[in-house]
Amino acid sequence: MLRIGPYTLPNPFILAPMAGVSEMPFRVIAFQMGAALCPTELVSSQGLMRLNQRTLKYLRFDPEVERPYSLQLYGGDPEAMARAAVTGQQHGARIIDINMGCPVKKITKNGAGSALLCDPERAGLIVRGIREATGLPVTCKIRSGWDATQQNYLRMAEVLFDAGCAALAVHPRTRAQAYTGLADWRVIADLKQHFPDQVIIGNGDVKTCEDARRMLDTTGCDFVMIGRGALGNPWLFRELLGGPAPEPEERCEGVLRHFEAHLRFDGESLSGVRTFRKHLAWYGHGLRGAAAFRHEVNQLDSVEAVRDAVRRFFAAARVDPQGPGEEQDVDYRAALG
Ligand SMILES: Cc1cc2nc3c(=O)[nH]c(=O)nc-3n(C[C@H](O)[C@H](O)[C@H](O)COP(=O)(O)O)c2cc1C
Numbered sequence: 001m002l003r004i005g006p007y008t009l010p011n012p013f014i015l016a017p018m019a020g021v022s023e024m025p026f027r028v029i030a031f032q033m034g035a036a037l038c039p040t041e042l043v044s045s046q047g048l049m050r051l052n053q054r055t056l057k058y059l060r061f062d063p064e065v066e067r068p069y070s071l072q073l074y075g076g077d078p079e080a081m082a083r084a085a086v087t088g089q090q091h092g093a094r095i096i097d098i099n100m101g102c103p104v105k106k107i108t109k110n111g112a113g114s115a116l117l118c119d120p121e122r123a124g125l126i127v128r129g130i131r132e133a134t135g136l137p138v139t140c141k142i143r144s145g146w147d148a149t150q151q152n153y154l155r156m157a158e159v160l161f162d163a164g165c166a167a168l169a170v171h172p173r174t175r176a177q178a179y180t181g182l183a184d185w186r187v188i189a190d191l192k193q194h195f196p197d198q199v200i201i202g203n204g205d206v207k208t209c210e211d212a213r214r215m216l217d218t219t220g221c222d223f224v225m226i227g228r229g230a231l232g233n234p235w236l237f238r239e240l241l242g243g244p245a246p247e248p249e250e251r252c253e254g255v256l257r258h259f260e261a262h263l264r265f266d267g268e269s270l271s272g273v274r275t276f277r278k279h280l281a282w283y284g285h286g287l288r289g290a291a292a293f294r295h296e297v298n299q300l301d302s303v304e305a306v307r308d309a310v311r312r313f314f315a316a317a318r319v320d321p322q323g324p325g326e327e328q329d330v331d332y333r334a335a336l337g
Contacts (some may be wrong), residue, residue, distance in 0.1 A: 001199055001222050002036075003096065005137025005166040007068050009036035009223075012216065014169075016203060016227030017041050017072045017097065017141070020278070021334040024060050025261035029254070031065045031293050032229060033237035037221070039067065040137075042099045042113075042336055045075030049050045060265070070095035070139070074102060074110025078122065082129035088132045094229035095166075096130050098123075100156070102336045103175040113336075114175035117146050120159040127163035137166035140335070141203075144187045147176035157191055163196050169201035169225055171337065179332040188219040201225050210240050228332070232282025246291040254308065254312035255283050265305065270301055280310070286324040287317040 002009045013024060015038040027038035041059060043170040061069045071093035075081045085096045093112030100123055102113030109115075109229055116123040125259035127138050140160050145151035172187035173179070182203025199337045202221035206212050207229035215224050230236050234254070235246045246254065259276055266272040280297050293313045300306050 002066075004037070004139060004199060007095070007137070008272060010034075011036045011241060012223045013212065013237055014038070014173075014201060014223050014225040015230055015237070016225045017099070017305065017337060018227055018231075020275070021231065023262075023265060024062060024066075025059070025258055025265050026234070026279075028062050028261065029234045029258055030063050030237055033234045034243070035234075035237040035243045037070055037095075039070040039072045039095070039097045039251065042102060042107075043084075043088075044079070045073050045081045045112075047085050048073070048084040049080055051087070051206040056091075059093075061092060063092060068094035070097050071098055072097040072141070074099040074107060074112045075117065075126075076122070078125040078129040081126045082133040084129040085134050085136070089136060092175060093136065094137060095137050097132065097139045097141060097169075098126060098130070098268045099337065101141050101171055101175075103143070103178050104334065104336055107336070108175070112144065113142055117156060117175065118150070120156050122154065123156065124159040124163040127160055127165050130165050138164065138166050139167040139169065139201075141169040141171065143175055144170065144172045144184065145174050147174050150174075151187070151296050152190060153187055154194055157195055157198070161195060165198075165224070167199035167201055168195075169203055169223075174247045179335060182256050185215060185219050188215070192220040192222075199223070203227070209236070212240055227337075232279065232285050243283055248315060248317055250301065251283070251317070252311060255280070255310050255314055259306065259310065268303060273303060273306055276306070280306075284313070284317070286320055287314075289317065290320070290324070291315065293317075305335070 015035045017039045019041040022041045030038045042286045043058045052269050071088045100116040107113040130138050142151045172184045188202040198223045201223040202215045203225035212224045262276050263272040283292045284293050
């Protein structure tokens with residue numbers, strides 16, 4: 001079932017919402033590589049209601065490429081969420097996704113993100129309120145529960161589908177687990193088994209085409225959502241559809257194109273250069289000489305110097321036969337989902 005609300009999607013592969021990553025430039029690239037849907041990173045319902053300039057930046061999207069455009073909101077107050085969703089709709093959103101998985105305290109202490117797992121009824125009210133206010137399809141993204149003793153994903157699913165949720169994404173770790181351990185795909189299978197007629201989006205630890213295939217086959221989920229596996233590797237979506245991995249030249253051009261789009265989005269200033277460094281580290285991951293390249297670009301503050309370094313490194317870079325170095329591991333503890 002490749003449908004979400006009124007939309008039939010071309011394939012079962014979705015880019016995960018990732019704060020600081022799933023901004024317009026990266027979403028556009030992922031769509032162009034074949035991703036069927038690329039929700040925004042989490043956007044504050046309070047910020048949106050107040051038309052906060054910083055929040056509005058996260059609403060920017062490319063209407064030519066991003067079809068349908070899915071906006072992820074977070075918040076704990078059903079009324080505020082409904083009002084924010086209306087603003088999102090006025091800015092072009094065609095699907096509203098609700099964050100019910102973010103483990104970060106700043107967000108959960110206001111009853112948002114994974115705190116909603118502790119209050120399924122309020123979560124249901126949020127879905128209902130947004131549907132009534134906008135008429136848009138509403139999707140939700142949950143974790144398996146608050147902690148090991150409260151894995152209430154089936155109850156959440158029951159309430160959310162009852163409220164009219166059009167598709168449910170599950171990252172099967174508890175809030176307490178953050179990013180430790182392995183995602184428990186049995187949770188995804190369990191959800192699909194209990195709700196065979198509903199749309200279930202599986203998420204967690206899909207890094208390769210083989211992982212994606214295995215998740216589809218073993219859990220029966222309708223869609224596979226990919227987060228960290230796409231960092232520095234948007235070509236994964238093309239490979240999932242049977243296309244080739246990038247040759248060095250193509251990778252180099254892709255990184256440069258992303259950099260230019262990122263600068264247009266984030267400002268051609270030092271800030272844009274700095275916020276792109278993490279992408280450069282991810283693009284270099286697993287290539288020979290990646291550690292030295294990362295060290296080099298972390299010292300560079302000018303757009304032209306970064307362009308030169310990217311050309312020099314990526315045009316010749318080959319996959320490191322020894323595999324990615326350990327020092328490139330990223331600490332995701334503070335990641336917002
Ligand atoms: C850097 C980063 C930022 C994230 N931000 C969000 C977010 O804004 N909203 C959300 O629902 N999940 C967020 N997540 C969680 C991912 O969407 C996903 O559920 C999680 O990374 C597990 O999938 P993966 O193993 O494919 O990465 C974030 C994850 C990472 C790594």
